[in-house]
Amino acid sequence: MKSLRTQTRLANLFVIPYGMSFVVFIICPIVFAAVLAFTQLDLTSRQHVHFVGFDNFREALKDPYFVQATQVTCLYSVLIVPAFVILSFGLALGLQGMAFGRNTVRGMLFLPGMFNVVVASIIWRWFYDGEFGFFNYLLKREGLTPIHWLGEKTLALPSIVVMSLWWGLGGATIILLAALEQVPIHLYEAAMIDGATSRKLLTKITIPQMRPVLLFIVVTSTIGAFQVFGQTFMMTNGGPDRSTTGLVQLIYDTAFNKYRLGYAASISWLLFFMISVIIIAQALLLRRSID
Amino acid sequence: MRINFLSVLFVICLVLTGVKLFSGGGSLVSRKTEVSFWNGWTGPDGIAMLEVIRQFNEENPDIEVSMQRMAWDTYYNKLMVSAMSGRGPQVFVIHASTLPRMVRAGYVGDVSDLFGPSTGISPSDFESKVLDQVKFGNQMVGVPLDIHPQGLYCNRDLFVAAGLTNPDGSPKPPTTKDEFIADIRKLQKIGPTGDHDVWGFSWTFWRNNFMALVPQFHGRYFDENGKPDLINPGNVAALTFMGDLMNHLKLTPPAESNAGWTGFRQKKVAMLFEGVYMVGDLQSLTDFHYFGAQVPKIGDQPGTVGDSHCLCIRADLSPKEREASERFIKYLSKHSLAWAKAGQVPARISIRNSEEFKKLQVQYAYSKEVPYMVYPPRTPLLFELIQEIDQAVERVLRGDMPPKKALEIANGNVASAIERDKQENKT
CATH class of the missing domain: 3.40.190.10 (Periplasmic binding protein-like II)
Structure with a gap:
């Protein structure tokens, strides 16, 4: 029998590869980006990298494109996160109640999430096509006026939200379904003996029991919403008239089209700050409301 | 027995890696000079260019050109980052309109010596406005391959x-x-x-x-x-x-x-x-x-x-890489008719005047716009x-x-x- 010290040493050895990759690919870039945010680094500039203090952050707060991208990102999050949580929870409840075909439906729900975001976006771009798209084909067949789903400023973002829901609901539903099945059955039985209604069962047993998982879904979907990029980049490239240009696309344009790495890093940190504040607020609110 | 076999295999791999490392990047077998050529021709034009490259490789057995294509959106990012860290391709394509930014970044090499009677690329074979696009101070930083109005x-x-x-x-x-x-x-x-x-x-x-x-x-x-x-x-x-x-x-x-x-x-x-x-x-x-x-x-x-694809090289090439890269650029410029068939107007006047080019209806019609076409600022x-x-x-x-x-x-x-x-x- 090996000694505890040998076992620990062996365990550490197994952790080293991941630890090294964590330091190299997570910690180092974070530190690098933190330093970068306080410097002026333009790849095409004649000047060397130099420290500029908070100038990049000041510029961002005054930049109309940053303000607009923040508004777009917030609007996208407000539209998608509640819909995402409610729909996936509803689907999970529905699936739990299904006597037959549950696995088939579960598989079908999960299928879209297996597509890469590029593939999913291309498929939906064709669904939404103003002239030749599937949705407008259906509308025309019914004698209705076609809609320019991605071409109109007021419709483009909601259309992307719908696509994102189709793409992402499956994964969250599966997680919630798994959590639902972990709720002890005796709690329901006891409540039903006491005459609890279905609504009471949901609000007093299911939701409180699901609290940690719901919090997880809210937090991850909020982070995902604030980082939206693939869908908007592929489906509208930020248009029409920048109405779908979110913060990550602004960071991408700033860093890789304008080559202003320092300024792009400062926007990244502002995005990180926004996400952190919102996540903490969500966690506190959710915890308090359920307590 | 198994351990011995693995040990021998390991030693062989080590020796081969060492030989490869010290062979200066050339192919182990033929010692060809490898030239990496990057561009954004992801459509049918890329296939036409692959055919030109295949011919070049056949006619120049001491050089092996390999082409890497990627969408223009991401192409310039990758080119910029790799070239500035000295790991970029030897030959690459830059649009005339993008040259000012890339030249300012400092990695585009001077190819003035490619223009002259001995190289087969005569400055008089281009309209001055086309050549002006690759002229920065006293340097020529690229060879215009085509014009696309x-x-x-x-x-x-x-x-x-x-x-x-x-x-x-x-x-x-x-x-x-x-x-x-x-x-x-x-x-x-x-x-x-x-x-x-x-x-x-x-x-x-x-x-x-x-x-x-x-x-x-x-x-x-x-x-x-x-x-x-x-x-x-x-x-x-x-x-x-x-x-x-x-x-x-x-x-x-x-x-x-x-x-x-x-x-x-x-x-x-x-x-x-x-x-x-x-x-x-x-x-x-x-x-x-x-x-x-x-x-x-x-x-x-x-x-x-209109705009032009310009053939450029990295500023920090070794003499051997530079010689191979320049030979490749000269070949592409000389054979730009084959490239034009994929949907371009050749930058060289002599090729535009050839009977074979005039048979390309769309390209020939568009080439008549060259005299009054303007480049982006x-x-x-x-x-x-x-x-x-x-x-x-x-x-x-x-x-x-x-x-x-x-x-x-x-x-x-x-x-x-x-x-x-x-x-x-x-x-």
Whole structure:
């Protein structure tokens, strides 16, 4: 029998590869980006990298494109996160109640999430096509006026939200379904003996029991919403008239089209700050409301 | 026994790796000089270029050129980052309009020695405006391979059906503003419900369409002092025409539609402005008859916009790599007719004058625009400029703003970007 010290040493050895990759690919870039945010680094500039203090952050707060991208990102999050949580929870409840075909439906729900975001976006771009798209084909067949789903400023973002829901609901539903099945059955039985209604069962047993998982879904979907990029980049490239240009696309344009790495890093940190504040607020609110 | 075998294999791998490392990057077997060639030709043009490269590799057994293609969007990012860290390809393509920014980054090498009677690339074989694009101070930083202007694509069958033909029965493209508008009206087909079954014309890539019209109205982007001048009367007139055609005359699909190129391919759009490079996409279609023509004279003078792919090398190549790279560039320039067939106008006048080139209908028609074609402005802040133009054109075509107001906003934003860049590049 090996000694505890040998076992620990062996365990550490197994952790080293991941630890090294964590330091190299997570910690180092974070530190690098933190330093970068306080410097002026333009790849095409004649000047060397130099420290500029908070100038990049000041510029961002005054930049109309940053303000607009923040508004777009917030609007996208407000539209998608509640819909995402409610729909996936509803689907999970529905699936739990299904006597037959549950696995088939579960598989079908999960299928879209297996597509890469590029593939999913291309498929939906064709669904939404103003002239030749599937949705407008259906509308025309019914004698209705076609809609320019991605071409109109007021419709483009909601259309992307719908696509994102189709793409992402499956994964969250599966997680919630798994959590639902972990709720002890005796709690329901006891409540039903006491005459609890279905609504009471949901609000007093299911939701409180699901609290940690719901919090997880809210937090991850909020982070995902604030980082939206693939869908908007592929489906509208930020248009029409920048109405779908979110913060990550602004960071991408700033860093890789304008080559202003320092300024792009400062926007990244502002995005990180926004996400952190919102996540903490969500966690506190959710915890308090359920307590 | 198994351990011994693995040990021997390990030692062999180690020795081979060592030999490879110390062989200077050349192939282990043939000691060929490897030349990596990057570009953004991901369509049929890339396939044509692969064939040219295959021939080059056959004719030059001491060099092995390998091509890497990626979408232009990501291409410049990867090129910039890899080249600045000394890991970039030996030969790469840069658009003439993007050269100012890339040259300022400092990794594009001087290829002045490629121009001369002994190299086969004579400066007199290019229009001066084409050569000016690769001239930075006393240096030539690239060899222009082609020119790709915006021109007019037309659906031959729709033209003939609308009776827009010459006396010999060949289709007759519009050449003036009046003819252009009259032809759009004749070409469009409106169904009983008022929907367009066929549009006579469609805008495609709005910014490029706008930039094609700007020189026709004597427009410009910067004044003599380098200050942005997007609100000059020529630009306003060009943008007003675009907006009027769409929103007042209702002769193009609405802004929300993306009928453009897809509609043309599906025979639902009869005419549009597009780059010569799109011909490669049409060549793959069967039962589709099209022809190319010059952009009609909408303003006071003929004009269009164009760009060039320039063949460049890294500044820090070894003599051996440089010799191989230059040989490859000379070969591509000499064989640019093969490249032109994929949908380009060769930059070299002698190749444009060849009988074989004249047989390429669209390319030859577009080549007639070269004398009056203009390049985008030479500025390291091209992305900032076109981003603002994109938005101004979009606002007008969507009917959100009058042209002058949209261009004023764009002008202000470009001025701010230039001012910031000036501050950041103070020496």
